[in-house]
């Protein structure tokens with residue numbers, strides 16, 4: 001099985017090229033591939049498959065050639081992955097499966113079409129505008145943190161950390177408790193504090209995330225979009241640019257009246273072959 005390893009601000013993925021959709025990808029195989037000691041290691045798997053050759057991509061095959069089949073490291077699938085989409089596009093470009101041009105090009109995902117654009121060294125994807133939902137709470141080590149539920153195609157809960165509590169002090173070795181009635185399929189939880197104003201954006205924030213299906217990761221693209229939507233709302237704005245600093249680097253989110261652009265580095269670091277039998 002051929003693979004490429006890549007990351008976007010430290011959110012790392014094992015990319016499995018499977019243009020014709022012949023690979024038998026199972027939750028066990030994904031979990032074994034993502035195992036950091038006995039596998040390749042990653043926060044998730046990105047299977048690169050022609051939209052026409054995947055049951056969940058076929059409906060979009062007229063609009064996009066490639067379908068991002070995203071899996072979390074525990075073997076569950078998710079609707080959307082923002083950093084994954086950026087790394088997926090980097091792979092398409094470097095593998096010659098897509099041709100760079102000035103125009104944004106479409107990629108099919110479970111959450112619908114996204115469009116990608118190369119911006120110098122960085123890659124940006126346009127996703128749907130986050131939808132702010134109601135209030136909820138995450139409980140971490142007995143501490144209840146109120147937050148805002150946000151739908152970015154996948155579910156998020158954005159929780160500001162109270163003044164006086166350091167973001168770095170949060171223990172994210174265990175999953176925060178969440179409300180299973182509001183989030184019946186689980187939720188990605190973002191913890192935020194005000195960030196460093198280094199210029200050029202309307203909002204600055206620092207974020208750590210506990211991802212559904214992948215535990216704490218060094219970055220989450222859809223999480224950054226959810227956070228930006230909350231930061232802009234709290235500033236009384238509907239659109240704007242927000243810099244989101246994560247443990248793995250900086251993402252910049254631009255929320256427009258219709259959409260949300262997520263920009264940042266997307267890097268491929270290795271390529272190789274692995275025997276599936278050796279993993280499971």
Ligand SMILES: N[C@@H](CCC[C@H](N)C(=O)O)C(=O)O
Nearest residue numbers: 078081082083154220221222
């Ligand atoms: N890291 C991703 C989000 C991946 C999916 C998430 N864990 C879920 O289950 O919804 C991103 O960059 O958006």
